[in-house]
Amino acid sequence: MGRIKTDQHSSRKDIIVEKAANLFKEKGYKAASMRDLAEVVGVEAASLYNHIKSKSELLHVICLAVANRFTNKIDEVEAEDLPAIQKIGKLLRFHIREMLNNYEDVIVSDREWKHLSDPYLSNFRHQRRTYRKRFAGIIEEGIRRKEIKKIDAPTAVLIMLHAVSGIESFHRSRQKISAKELEENMVTILLNGLAK
Amino acid sequence: MGRIKTDQHSSRKDIIVEKAANLFKEKGYKAASMRDLAEVVGVEAASLYNHIKSKSELLHVICLAVANRFTNKIDEVEAEDLPAIQKIGKLLRFHIREMLNNYEDVIVSDREWKHLSDPYLSNFRHQRRTYRKRFAGIIEEGIRRKEIKKIDAPTAVLIMLHAVSGIESFHRSRQKISAKELEENMVTILLNGLAK
């Protein structure tokens, strides 16, 4: 009877959530079964329920954690007194680093949040919408101050948020370029464009 | 006994595939059941099998069609004698228009291709990889000819492909901006950047 190994920083539940994020990322939420998860954790499926309430709780924990990290970051950035373009740079770099370091959670949250059920679904949607509006607000401020081109701010937000999620493909073929280079390339292209 | 309505241009199978794309986009491939699909089509689940071989065939038809459209387009663009930046602009605009007009198929192909099974999975992966390499090749040519900044070409491809997929969110809130404006905004931001 092999127990789930814990350490100082993570409970058994933490470990299950971590493995779940990995599995959900790999196979998708619906396609990943509790029996799959149990096998990865090293335990029978029923045993998982000593630590979690349901499969959907796993998704909800992952999505909430990601949403909170981004909300906290934009709180921090908005409070600073900086040119808009630098605020955007900071947010962009945060997104990129999250995608480099915690990408499993971020990808699951991005791709599987539709499978949340209320009230978590409504909450998530609201948090997401609010975040994008605040991001767009920073861009619009930059346009007013003539630091940024006259473009449609929501479109710019869309581009940046989705561009970053492309880092997933980079993860799979981590060969030529380093994380630092990737970050600089992305920020350059998005802020200054491709053309010379 | 209500039959599936057909017209001159689309067979019963075409109609099922179309409704399937819509459903897969909405709920995801795994979460969409054949009974769901049957209800949308207006028929019992078993009746679908008079027109299709399996659920997975539906996904494979959708993904293949999308992949072929992009492959054909890059064939066309590569053959032209134009500055790299214009070739990229053409591809970008094609991606944007596909996302505006055939977005259901494109989104399903983008998001659900992992659920394909061999040999379709391998084929799809290969076609995808090849497309990206050819796209990166155009960028690298532009860098050599000094039309484009010295950046990592695969990263630029990643950004552009994923940025375009953000148009899905735009579909849900089609309020302020027109399709034409959206296209111009996206091309401007990606080719010329945000900063003034």
Next chain:
DNA sequence: TTGCTGTCCTAACGTTCGTTAGTTACTTTT
């Protein structure tokens, strides 16, 4: 008319799913 083909139906199959019940074994507390 008769027979053929295409399209639908109902019924049911075997699997897999998330989850619960009840029990046993290990770990910690007293």
Next chain:
DNA sequence: AAAAGTAACTAACGAACGTTAGGACAGCAA
């Protein structure tokens, strides 16, 4: 050492899944 609590097990539940079998009705060709 006894008691209490935690974490694992086996077994099984009902529901939902993709799919198949077999039959009924329609429209068309002979």
